[in-house]
Amino acid sequence: MSTVSTARQGPSSSPVAPTAAAGDSLKGALYSLSYGLVVVTSRKNDRFNGQACNTVMQITSEPVRIALAINKRNLTHEFINESKVLAVTVLGKDNLDLVRRFGFASGRTTDKLAGVEYTLGTETGCPILKQGIAFLEARLAPGLSVDAGTHTLFLADVVGGGTLRDSEPMTYHDYRELKNKSHSQMHAAEEQDSGQGQGQRPGDAQSQTQGQSEDRESEDHDRQNVIAALNLEYGANRRYQYQIERFTDPGLVSALRGIMLTEGDHIENNLGYLTRSLDENGWSWALLNLKLNLEFEETARDTYRKFASEAKDPELAKMFKSQAQSEQGHVNIFRELISEIEGGSRPVRLYCPLCGWEMDFGTSPEPGTKMRCPKCGVIVGLGVEDGQWVAELEGRG
Ligand SMILES: Cc1cc2nc3c(=O)[nH]c(=O)nc-3n(C[C@H](O)[C@H](O)[C@H](O)COP(=O)(O)O)c2cc1C
Structure with a gap:
């Protein structure tokens, strides 16, 4: 059993800065406190x-x-x-x-x-x-x-x-176990981040002394930053695409194309980070993106509303107001799509991998379901890959 003392004994005791190892053990001690969720x-x-x-x-x-x-x-x-x-x-x-x-x-x-x-x-x-x-x-x-x-x-x-029902309560400890079980990848990244993996970054000794409350709030903060980075990159991509379609100088077009490739990598990195925390099912990738789109459109709507209320020029106020209304329309579309998927009423539709005919697997199908393509007759199986439904060619039956 490891022990740690963070204060000297006796009446004149004063706090002692915990060492990195002590911090580790202190963190363990804090994790061992029981909480309900x-x-x-x-x-x-x-x-x-x-x-x-x-x-x-x-x-x-x-x-x-x-x-x-x-x-x-x-x-x-x-x-x-x-x-x-x-x-x-x-x-x-x-x-x-x-x-x-x-x-x-x-x-x-x-x-x-x-x-x-x-x-x-x-x-x-x-x-x-x-x-x-x-x-x-x-x-x-x-x-x-x-x-x-x-x-x-x-x-x-x-x-x-x-x-509300007869079931066992979840403790903070259960939450950490469950989370780690379902996202062992994410856990590995977290451990590295917190210095428990190989190599430590400056400042880790101090961060290890912090308890679980800071941990999960910084997880939350990290996630918000990744979402902000993703929105930035999506914005950059669209911006360069728009200009590529309009620039007449081939040199400028190829410079922008090159930049867009790296922006594309950044999108993948940020989305990859968010995807690590997903439960794997055929809708999870789409749902993640639709929810991010919803969040983005809500922010755009609120921003335009604010701009409209601040605008001195009445024409500008009108323009922002109408843009806010149109963003509200987008919000409604994303809300509807999300609730259709979450409510299990959206059918799974995919293209036949052989002839490209659209196939309907119905609502809430089980992965592994097989269906014959109504056009070319091959057997197509329903699979899940990276959080998305995929159609797999099974044979001619
Ligand atoms: C397992 C877990 C426990 C949490 N416990 C607390 C808590 O006790 N107090 C707190 O202020 N935030 C806690 N949080 C963080 C908040 O839930 C989080 O910051 C949330 O996004 C705040 O949402 P709001 O801005 O909509 O109120 C916890 C988060 C998780 C994942």
Whole structure:
């Protein structure tokens, strides 16, 4: 067993900066604390939002009072501060998808509740996720919340609650195990990043002393940066493509073509990073991209709305307003496509690998399903490759 001391003993004790090895062991100690995993939801007027959270605990029985630490940057923080109410949906071991949905994107850029089944709590009006195993409704205890630096430690009195189904709760430890099981690749990358793999980067000794809360928030931050990088690269690609179609000088065209090749590599890198965290099924690659498109279009819409409200020139304000409306149209298209796929009502359609005829495998088909091409008669099997449905030639039957 390894031990670590971060402070000298005795009355004159003062903190000692932990060494890299001590940091490792301290991190292990922090990981060994047990936490339950929940989604905390709140509201602001008619708007709802929620986030994954592992810092909810009961602190007193009379009154039944809970505490939860919420980062001040989070939209959920803003909503709780505003409405003074919240709901906690306790997650089961089979709710990893909800951790991903609510823990790695902010409600500022995406509607995390879209496509998720929920009811509104009778006491607080906050969303309670039907997939969870239990729920609590709570109201902030006036004047008791604590400013804890990056986070606010909210103290709230429980005003309602109940069980949703009989299943085991997910702990933070379960979450890490499940996550590592389903993304062993991602785990390897994370270990290297945190200096546990070969080679350390400067500053790692310090970062290893930080606990799991910083870990998962920096995972979230990393993901947001990758999405921003991806949008940048998509933008660059489109920009150069537009100019290639218009430049008349062949030298300029070939310079832009060369640049576009590297921008294409950057898109692959960023998408590759995001794809590592996917569950493998035939829709996962498309869903990831459609969700990123949705997030992008929502940001574009909000940006144009803001520009329209700021424009001094009425003509410009009109132009931005109309662009915002058109972006809202795109938002609707992506929302519909996503809910069609997530709701299982979108059929899987692929081209016959031999003659190119379009084949319909129906809704929610199992990988391995075989079908005869209605045009050329070959047997085509349904496969999944890199998160996409693929048609495989099986023979002539
Ligand atoms: C497993 C897990 C546990 C988390 N626990 C907390 C937590 O206790 N407090 C917190 O502020 N953020 C926590 N987060 C991070 C938030 O869920 C995340 O930053 C979220 O995107 C905030 O969303 P919002 O801006 O829509 O409120 C956790 C994330 C994960 C993946």
